[in-house]
Amino acid sequence: xxxxxxxxxxxxxxxxxxxxxxxxxxxxxxxxxxxxxxxxxxxxxxxxxxxxxxxxxxxxxxxxxxxxxxxxxxxxxxxxxxxxxxxxxxxxxxxxxxxxxxxxxxxxxxxxxxxxxxxxxxxxxxxxxxxxxxxxxxxxxxxxxxxxxxxxxxxxxxxxxxxxxxxxxxxxxxxxxxxxxxxxxxxxxxxxxxxxxxxxxxxxxxxxxxxxxxxxxxxxxxxxxxxxxxxxxxxxxxxxxxxxxxxxxxxxxxxxxxxxxxxxxxxxxxxxxxxxxxxxxxxxxxxxxxxxxxxxxx
Amino acid sequence: xxxxxxxxxxxxxxxxxxxxxxxxxxxxxxxxxxxxxxxxxxxxxxxxxxxxxxxxxxxxxxxxxxxxxxxxxxxxxxxxxxxxxxxxxxxxxxxxxxxxxxxxxxxxxxxxxxxxxxxxxxxxxxxxxxxxxxxxxxxxxxxxxxxxxxxxxxxxxxxxxxxxxxxxxxxxxxxxxxxxxxxxxxxxxxxxxxxxxxxxxxxxxxxxxxxxxxxxxxxxxxxxxxxxxxxxxxxxxxxxxxxxxxxxxxxxxxxxxxxxxxxxxxxxxxxxxxxxxxxxxxxxx
Numbered sequence: 065x066x067x068x069x070x071x072x073x074x075x076x077x078x079x080x081x082x083x084x085x086x087x088x089x090x091x092x093x094x095x096x097x098x099x100x101x102x103x104x105x106x107x108x109x110x111x112x113x114x115x116x117x118x119x120x121x122x123x124x125x126x127x128x129x130x131x132x133x134x135x136x137x138x139x140x141x142x143x144x145x146x147x148x149x150x151x152x153x154x155x156x157x158x159x160x161x162x163x164x165x166x167x168x169x170x171x172x173x174x175x176x177x178x179x180x181x182x183x184x185x186x187x188x189x190x191x192x193x194x195x196x197x198x199x200x201x202x203x204x205x206x207x208x209x210x211x212x213x214x215x216x217x218x219x220x221x222x223x224x225x226x227x228x229x230x231x232x233x234x235x236x237x238x239x240x241x242x243x244x245x246x247x248x249x250x251x252x253x254x255x256x257x258x259x260x261x262x263x264x265x266x267x268x269x270x271x272x273x274x275x276x277x278x279x280x281x282x283x284x285x286x287x288x289x290x291x292x293x294x295x296x297x298x299x300x301x302x303x304x305x306x307x308x309x310x311x312x313x314x315x316x317x318x319x320x321x322x323x324x325x326x327x328x329x330x331x332x333x334x335x336x337x338x339x340x341x342x343x344x345x346x347x348x349x350x351x352x353x354x355x356x357x358x359x360x361x362x
Numbered sequence: 363x364x365x366x367x368x369x370x371x372x373x374x375x376x377x378x379x380x381x382x383x384x385x386x387x388x389x390x391x392x393x394x395x396x397x398x399x400x401x402x403x404x405x406x407x408x409x410x411x412x413x414x415x416x417x418x419x420x421x422x423x424x425x426x427x428x429x430x431x432x433x434x435x436x437x438x439x440x441x442x443x444x445x446x447x448x449x450x451x452x453x454x455x456x457x458x459x460x461x462x463x464x465x466x467x468x469x470x471x472x473x474x475x476x477x478x479x480x481x482x483x484x485x486x487x488x489x490x491x492x493x494x495x496x497x498x499x500x501x502x503x504x505x506x507x508x509x510x511x512x513x514x515x516x517x518x519x520x521x522x523x524x525x526x527x528x529x530x531x532x533x534x535x536x537x538x539x540x541x542x543x544x545x546x547x548x549x550x551x552x553x554x555x556x557x558x559x560x561x562x563x564x565x566x567x568x569x570x571x572x573x574x575x576x577x578x579x580x581x582x583x584x585x586x587x588x589x590x591x592x593x594x595x596x597x598x599x600x601x602x603x604x605x606x607x608x609x610x611x612x613x614x615x616x617x618x619x620x621x622x623x624x625x626x627x628x629x630x631x632x633x634x635x636x637x638x639x640x641x642x643x644x645x646x647x
Contacts, residue, residue, distance in 0.1 A: 076548045077467025084460040084479065084523065087516025092482055095493035102492065109496075159382065166379065172633065173386035176393065179629055183577035184595040185618035188602055189396050192611060197408045199395065206411060231389070291486050294579045298599060315488045320584060325492050332488040339486055 099329040107326035120330035130306065130314060131331070135338075137222065138311040142289040145226040150281055153233040157240035158270065171241075175234035182232070187298035190228050191215065194299075215300055218307035225295050225308050236281045243277040244270070275354040283346055290339055311335055393622075400616035407611055419612055423620075426613035429597060433589055435617055438597040445507040445582075445593060446575045449514045453571045454564055456517035461526035462552050466538060482520050487580065495584055509585040510575065522567045529563035530556065566635040573625040594621045 078085075103120055107113045124131040156174055160167060180186050193199050194214035201211040214224045247270065255265045271278075293312040296302055302309035315335065319328030399407060400422050402415040410416060427435045463469075464476055498509045517523060533556060541551045557564065579595040586592060592600065598621060601614055 073467055074469040077463045077469035080463025081460050083456045084517040087513060087518045091494060091513050091518050092485060092490060095490035098493035099489055170382045170386050173390050176390055179573050179625055180622050183622060184579050184598045185621040188598060188614060188618055189392060193392060202411050287484060291488060312488060319492050329492050336486050336489045343484060
């Protein structure tokens with residue numbers, strides 16, 4: 065009797081998760097294996113396919129003039145955009161974590177770019193705002209600052225793209241806000257009794273207790289940044305002089321424009337490996353800086 | 363500034379509010395500017411710092427709507443809805459069913475399957491997009507909306523599964539047990555008892571999926587190639603590419619305004635669910 069009950073329970077459970085099992089196998093696992101296989105071939109829809117071993121991987125490091133530069137650009141972009149975004153998110157969350165009549169209005173204002181920013185419409189707007197004759201330069205000239213070639217200068221364009229992503233700090237901010245609300249008030253009271261300054265309490269109470277959320281935001285934003293596509297594609301189209309040619313764009317170009325799908329698969333596996341390694345490194349390092357209230361047993 | 367300590371003095375509060383307001387206005391200024399820009403002439407757009415148009419141009423919307431001739435934005439908006447609505451619907455239904463399975467039942471390999479499901483959160487789109495393209499091509503689904511809808515039917519969005527699992531875990535198991543006493547089976551428990559209680563979570567999943575799918579550009583770029591089937595994102599991108607010579611920027615802006623309007627409306631209508639959803643699950647926006 066008990067045995068059969070347990071069986072039915074398991075059967076129901078498997079039945080309920082079966083859509084995911086099928087979906088995972090069909091749209092995630094199988095494509096993953098397939099792309100690994102393609103990465104060792106010269107697959108392209110139009111010609112016969114040959115198994116070429118590690119040739120694609122050799123090519124990208126030895127012959128492809130765009131690959132290493134585009135990796136460099138992608139890292140640079142990640143290193144600029146992610147810390148700036150998180151710093152803004154944390155700063156504003158701390159300021160917003162108070163009672164006040166207009167807090168909800170502010171929260172809405174800061175969050176709004178997060179839900180619209182990834183769209184083509186906003187990327188187009190960005191392209192327009194930062195044009196040579198665009199509004200940003202007009203405002204600068206009003207303040208007697210010489211015009212900046214936001215989209216046309218290889219040194220600046222990556223920053224212009226980064227601003228678009230940093231502008232969307234609201235989603236990380238909301239997570240920080242949720243975390244701040246969890247910090248027990250008596251910790252601060254104890255700090256006050258001990259005569260700690262606000263800056264001291266920020267460093268010794270607020271930041272340590274927020275580290276799990278900092279970790280989560282850091283991981284998610286890094287994974288997202290390494291894959292960025294729309295901003296680079298619509299705002300600058302990878303230019304000028306490939307200064308915003310992110311690896312996501314390169315994979316798209318090689319795979320879908322040139323139809324070098326085997327080669328693009330190999331590129332995507334390198335990106336995957338980088339994401340895995342970076343995520344692992346962040347988690348490893350987190351042991352020394354993330355504070356868990358239960359002492360890390362969980 | 364912070365929640366602890368004594369109430370800051372009035373001047374302090376004032377300074378803080380002014381700062382917050384200034385920064386907030388800076389944040390939404392591009393959006394406001396986009397709106398007013400859609401009524402400006404090109405000379406006005408490039409020649410003046412003023413937010414408000416010197417001369418209002420009213421026809422940017424009607425001219426922009428006509429698109430590049432063959433198809434109007436009416437087609438593109440309808441296409442986008444035909445893609446987004448089923449995708450959102452099936453995402454929510456399938457994610458809820460799968461989440462229920464994970465949250466309430468014991469089965470072999472459950473821990474491993476759960477870990478697998480969560481780890482797909484990290485799977486880069488780039489790694490699977492080429493094989494997916496080829497799979498859909500073999501099935502004859504390219505240039506249509508099945509590549510979006512079918513993965514939604516099969517719960518390919520671990521974000522939402524995870525979010526709903528968290529929500530189910532918060533509902534007392536006694537509910538299920540007493541429903542069993544009343545003769546309910548697991549299906550009726552899910553649909554009659556638990557899902558009605560999950561409305562906030564289901565709403566936030568639907569809202570997020572609506573906005574993400576509406577804004578999605580990459581997947582539409584890959585899977586859709588005939589202009590007749592274009593989504594608004596693709597149409598906008600086509601508009602800036604195909605208008606050579608003098609670009610009528612106000613027309614592009616007007617269509618951009620319309621393109622961000624549905625997510626904007628959804629956001630303001632369901633703001634409550636929004637913040638709840640993102641705060642309780644930690645998903646990105």
